[in-house]
Structures are given as structure tokens and as C-alpha cells.
Amino acid sequence: MGADEDVALEVAAKLTDESLPWVEKYRPKSMDQLVAHEEIISTINALISANKLPHLLFYGPPGTGKTSTILACAHQMYTKSYSSMVLELNASDDRGIDVVRERIKDFAGTKQMFSHLPKLIVLDEADAMTNPAQMALRRVMEKFTRNARFCLICNYGNKIIPALQSRCTRFRFAPLSAAQATSRTTEIAEAEGVEYTADGIEACVSLGHGDMRRCLNVLQSTAMSAARVDRASVYTCTGKPQPEDVERILKSLLADDFATAFARVKEICVQHGLALIDVVSDLHAYVLQLDCADKLMQMQAVVWLAEAEARLAAGTNEKVQLAAVVGAFHAFRTTLKAT
Ligand SMILES: Nc1ncnc2c1ncn2[C@@H]1O[C@H](COP(=O)(O)OP(=O)(O)O)[C@@H](O)[C@H]1O
Ligand SMILES: [Mg+2]
Known part of the structure; x- marks a missing residue:
């Protein structure tokens, strides 16, 4: 019976593993599978081995390994006692003030008999916590520092109230190279x-x-x-524009007359199923790279593109915006030629 159950569990684990999206399937399980932020990892490793882990605040753009890093740390620190020592609260849970008062207090308030390590409470996407909940957390953090450490994770460090920030050691996760x-x-x-x-x-x-x-x-x-x-x-x-398509579009915008450029850009977009907004945001990088003596005009062109992008994001008519972009290039390129 026991063996059967084991086999069943193994099969179930395999099945779920196969159906998992790769981001989850290949979430780094240990510190050495993380490919970036060596300094942060070695600092945290040193703090763990000296048994001096402070409260942590991880911040940085999505997909840079914040959640993976703390989970890998926690697995390394607690090994088998992980489930009793770590509390993960994530944005999908309700994290209003009651949760801080009840769940976190319950978890942090009880001391683990056979462990010299503090417990770990991971508050993922902490910037989604309400302000009163963050306020309440201040006191909880201080009171239970003997038993527990907190790791707050968020995209923008400044969405965490200053009083909490000052209680944590901050680590910024840069985009991966x-x-x-x-x-x-x-x-x-x-x-x-x-x-x-x-x-x-x-x-x-x-x-x-x-x-x-x-x-x-x-x-x-x-x-x-x-x-x-x-x-x-x-x-x-x-459905993103290929660099060659953007280059062809740019060429037409800089050389053809209004009606030709308008038709040409539209044709390329339709042919490759491109959204004008993606083309506009890619054009921006090219315009910055153009060698233009009139810098002021170049910056003006960037502003025009930014405005067109904002209007497109708001859901305005693509044709009208395309005309605006073609028009902007017409104004811009006269100075290109003059210089
Ligand atoms: N530094 C990294 N090394 C290896 N894989 C990473 C790294 N950062 C992110 N990933 C991959 O991206 C996925 C999302 O990472 P995650 O830690 O959830 O990012 P964040 O919490 O910063 O948004 C992970 O499952 C993993 O597959
Ligand atoms: Mg995350």
C-alpha cells in the first residue's frame, strides 16, 4: 500500500511537472542554478552562515529572480523543516490588516523548539499590501525579530512605507544581462x-x-x-516586428512622399501582422541612433513618437496615428537634409 502510494505520488508529480509552464518547471531550486546577481547571493549566503540574517527587501523589475532567490535561500537554510519554518504570502492571498494581525502573528509568535534558526516570512508582491497593513507590520516585525525574519518583495521599493524600508536590508535586482x-x-x-x-x-x-x-x-x-x-x-x-521590417519602415519614412510612405508602412504592418504600437516603440531606438546635427529636432521627433505611442496605447484609431507618425517624420527629415 505504502509503495503504491509512493508510485502514485511520483506519477502525479511527473504529470504536473510536464504540464507546468517552463518558467515554473525550471524555477531555480538551489542557489547555484541562479544565473545572475552573484553579489546579492554571496552576501545573503554569508549572512546565513553567520546566522545573522536581517529582514530583507528585494526590489526590481519582474522576472529577475527575486522570488526564486529567496525560495532557494530558504530551501538551503531549512532543508527538511522548510514547510514548518517558512510562511509564503503572495499577492493572490488577502493581505489586509487582519492577515498581518492574525496569520503572521500566529506564525511568528510560536517558537520552533528544535531549531536555532529564525522562521522566515516571505511577503511576495508586498507593494500590493494596503497601507494600514504595512503600518501594522512595523510593530509585528520589531516584536518578533527574535523568532522570525521577513523578506518583502516588490517591483518598486518606494511603494513600501519608509518605516518598513528602514527596518530591512535592501537589495536591488537589476534586469538580467x-x-x-x-x-x-x-x-x-x-x-x-x-x-x-x-x-x-x-x-x-x-x-x-x-x-x-x-x-x-x-x-x-x-x-x-x-x-x-x-x-x-x-x-x-x-507578432513583434523583425529588425529588418522596422528598418524598411524607417527607410520609407525618411525617403518617400507622404502618400507612398503611408501606404508602404501600412502594407508592411498588414503583411507581417504587426501592431503599429510595436513598430512605433521600436522606431524610437532607431531615431535616437540617427546621426542628426539638429539635436533639438531629433528630440522633438522622439517626443512625437512618444505621444503617438501613448495615444495608441489608449486605443485610438491606428490610421490616424499612422498619419501622425508619417507627418512627424516629414517634419523631422527636412532638418535631416538641411544639416
Ligand atoms: N537569476 C535567474 N536565474 C535563473 N532563472 C531565473 C532567474 N531569474 C528569473 N528566472 C526565471 O524566471 C522565472 C521567474 O522568476 P521569479 O523569481 O519569479 O522573478 P520575480 O520574482 O523577480 O518576478 C523563474 O521561474 C525562472 O525560471
Ligand atoms: Mg515574484
Whole structure:
């Protein structure tokens, strides 16, 4: 019976593992699987081994490994007693003032008999906590420092009230570098037996913009929909403009007359299923790179693009906005020629 149960559990674990999205399936389980933020990890490791773990505040953009880092730390610290020593509260739980008063107090207030380690309370997405709850947390944190440590995680450090910030040691998680994201993405593509090319991985990484979660999601959705992960399939699958398309659009905007440029850009967008808003946000980088003697005009063009992007995000008519963008380039390029 016992053995049967074990087998059943194993099968269930395998099944759920297979159906998990790759971001979860390959969530780093130990500190050495994390590919970035070496200084933060070594600092925390040193604090753990000296048994001097302070309250922590992790902040930084999504997909940079904040949740993974603290969970890996916790697994390393508590090993088998993890479930009795760690309380994870996440944005999907209700974290109003009652939770702080009751659940956290209950958990932090009882001391673990056979452990010299403090308990750990992870408040993921702490910036979603109400202000009164954050206020209440101040006192709880101080009162139970003997028994428990807190780790607050959020995207914006300044959404945490100053009184809490000052009680924590702050760590900023920067976006992953292209090299770090590339190595992890390649590792996972290998593990999944995906057929890929180097420029396919490069495209996933470049669309991820330092967000590892996004890199992996792009990789997985492309692997599911195309036979091979290469540059073209990644851009087709995500519907993002390929650099060549943006270059063609830019060329037309800088050279053709109004009606031709308008028709040309529209044609390229329709052909490749591109959203004008993605094209506009990519054009922005190109405009900044143009060698233009009239810097003021160049900045004005950037402002025009930003305004068009904001209007598109608000859901305005694409045709009208496209005309505005073409018009903006007309005004901009006269000074380009003059210089
Ligand atoms: N530093 C990293 N090393 C390896 N994988 C990472 C790293 N950061 C993020 N990931 C991947 O991205 C996913 C999301 O990371 P997570 O820790 O939840 O990010 P955050 O909490 O900062 O939004 C993880 O499951 C993992 O697959
Ligand atoms: Mg997280």
C-alpha cells in the first residue's frame, strides 16, 4: 500500500511537472542554478552562515529572480523543516490588516523548539499590501525579530512605507544581462530537446529585455508553434516586428512622399501582422541612433513618437496615428537634409 502510494505520488508529480509552464518547471531550486546577481547571493549566503540574517527587501523589475532567490535561500537554510519554518504570502492571498494581525502573528509568535534558526516570512508582491497593513507590520516585525525574519518583495521599493524600508536590508535586482539570459535560455532549450538556432535564442533574449520570465515564455510558445526556434519563427510567433521590417519602415519614412510612405508602412504592418504600437516603440531606438546635427529636432521627433505611442496605447484609431507618425517624420527629415 505504502509503495503504491509512493508510485502514485511520483506519477502525479511527473504529470504536473510536464504540464507546468517552463518558467515554473525550471524555477531555480538551489542557489547555484541562479544565473545572475552573484553579489546579492554571496552576501545573503554569508549572512546565513553567520546566522545573522536581517529582514530583507528585494526590489526590481519582474522576472529577475527575486522570488526564486529567496525560495532557494530558504530551501538551503531549512532543508527538511522548510514547510514548518517558512510562511509564503503572495499577492493572490488577502493581505489586509487582519492577515498581518492574525496569520503572521500566529506564525511568528510560536517558537520552533528544535531549531536555532529564525522562521522566515516571505511577503511576495508586498507593494500590493494596503497601507494600514504595512503600518501594522512595523510593530509585528520589531516584536518578533527574535523568532522570525521577513523578506518583502516588490517591483518598486518606494511603494513600501519608509518605516518598513528602514527596518530591512535592501537589495536591488537589476534586469538580467543578455549573456546571463542567453546561457539560461539555451540550457532550458537543450533540456527540453528544442531544435533551435543561435539567432533564435538571441531573438528570445532580445524580446525579453532582461526579464527571464518573458524570455522563457517566448521560447516556449515558439517551440510549441514552430518546428524550429529561429529568428523568423520567434518574431512571427510573438507578432513583434523583425529588425529588418522596422528598418524598411524607417527607410520609407525618411525617403518617400507622404502618400507612398503611408501606404508602404501600412502594407508592411498588414503583411507581417504587426501592431503599429510595436513598430512605433521600436522606431524610437532607431531615431535616437540617427546621426542628426539638429539635436533639438531629433528630440522633438522622439517626443512625437512618444505621444503617438501613448495615444495608441489608449486605443485610438491606428490610421490616424499612422498619419501622425508619417507627418512627424516629414517634419523631422527636412532638418535631416538641411544639416
Ligand atoms: N537569476 C535567474 N536565474 C535563473 N532563472 C531565473 C532567474 N531569474 C528569473 N528566472 C526565471 O524566471 C522565472 C521567474 O522568476 P521569479 O523569481 O519569479 O522573478 P520575480 O520574482 O523577480 O518576478 C523563474 O521561474 C525562472 O525560471
Ligand atoms: Mg515574484
